[in-house]
Amino acid sequence: PIKIIIDTDPGQDDAVAILLALASDRLNVLGITAVAGNVPLALTEKNARKICELARKPGTRVYAGAKSPMERPLVTAEYVHGKSGLDGPQLPEPDMPLQPLHGVDFIVETLLAEPAGEVTICALGPLTNLALALQQAPQIAERVRQIVLMGGGFFEGGNVTPAAEFNIYVDPEAAKMVFASGIPIVMMPLDVTHKVLTTRSRLDVIGKLATPVSKAVVELLEFFERYDESKYGIEGGPLHDPTVIAWLLQPDLFSGRYCNVEIETQSPLTEGMTVVDWWQVTDRPHNALVIRDVDADGFFALLTDHLSRL
Ligand code: BDR
Numbered sequence: 343p344i345k346i347i348i349d350t351d352p353g354q355d356d357a358v359a360i361l362l363a364l365a366s367d368r369l370n371v372l373g374i375t376a377v378a379g380n381v382p383l384a385l386t387e388k389n390a391r392k393i394c395e396l397a398r399k400p401g402t403r404v405y406a407g408a409k410s411p412m413e414r415p416l417v418t419a420e421y422v423h424g425k426s427g428l429d430g431p432q433l434p435e436p437d438m439p440l441q442p443l444h445g446v447d448f449i450v451e452t453l454l455a456e457p458a459g460e461v462t463i464c465a466l467g468p469l470t471n472l473a474l475a476l477q478q479a480p481q482i483a484e485r486v487r488q489i490v491l492m493g494g495g496f497f498e499g500g501n502v503t504p505a506a507e508f509n510i511y512v513d514p515e516a517a518k519m520v521f522a523s524g525i526p527i528v529m530m531p532l533d534v535t536h537k538v539l540t541t542r543s544r545l546d547v548i549g550k551l552a553t554p555v556s557k558a559v560v561e562l563l564e565f566f567e568r569y570d571e572s573k574y575g576i577e578g579g580p581l582h583d584p585t586v587i588a589w590l591l592q593p594d595l596f597s598g599r600y601c602n603v604e605i606e607t608q609s610p611l612t613e614g615m616t617v618v619d620w621w622q623v624t625d626r627p628h629n630a631l632v633i634r635d636v637d638a639d640g641f642f643a644l645l646t647d648h649l650s651r652l
């Protein structure tokens with residue numbers, strides 16, 4: 343199996359990504375590191391544990407990482423995810439423990455302990471934990487197999503400002519460090535996540551599994567879609583973060599190209615923007631595989647099949 347660390351700020355779509363990963367026997371989840379993002383850290387780490395228990399994998403190790411971005415105050419998104427970050431279903435308070443180690447230390451220690459080139463990082467929130475790990479131990483950069491991340495947007499623009507997507511906007515300095523790290527990056531921007539929509543018929547197919555997990559997923563996604571449906575006038579909400587896990591499981595569902603991506607950190611107008619050189623109009627080096635297209639029905643078939651295993 344592929345060894346992964348999931349770095350996350352659950353978040354309903356983070357929750358579905360975690361469930362997808364835990365359902366697969368082709369992924370070995372070494373640990374989950376929580377970061378502040380959609381809601382503060384005290385909620386994201388608890389939400390991660392709630393989801394592990396929902397998946398009946400209480401042995402999964404969950405660590406709390408950074409409480410706030412590297413250089414800025416935290417910006418949260420309760421207007422999308424609700425006050426708890428996981429509004430929708432009634433999930434019990436978790437019994438499983440939070441690991442005592444700091445999430446950033448877990449990332450560093452794991453990368454130093456595992457053979458080089460074996461650990462993939464799945465980044466579903468602001469990139470603070472990863473940047474802090476790189477700052478603390480720069481030698482981990484050459485040991486990471488790849489980072490698959492949800493963040494940014496180019497033809498679609500942003501979802502927090504006209505220019506910036508939430509995960510990058512919250513901690514652009516961290517994103518800048520990660521994109522400059524030399525680690526191979528696969529980027530899932532809004533351009534692709536806005537193509538995997540939780541339409542009524544897709545949710546009905548998941549609901550028909552009639553398991554506690556499928557019921558919770560439908561309730562999570564019914565809550566989550568409300569914001570985007572009213573905002574963008576589309577049917578269903580974009581299922582951003584699960585695209586990261588789906589790419590590892592079935593990369594042929596996706597297509598994109600290798601590009602240069604730079605992060606804007608200075609301009610008040612465009613801070614947090616991912617400047618993607620899609621048309622190769624500069625000779626700046628390629629630092630990411632930028633995904634733009636997806637077989638959305640294939641994606642939902644993969645998701646539904648995996649949820650049926652939990
Ligand atoms: C990203 O921001 C969060 O609200 C979601 O969980 C996703 O990671 C989408 O912009």
Ligand code: CA
Nearest residue numbers: 353356466467
């Ligand atoms: Ca997220």
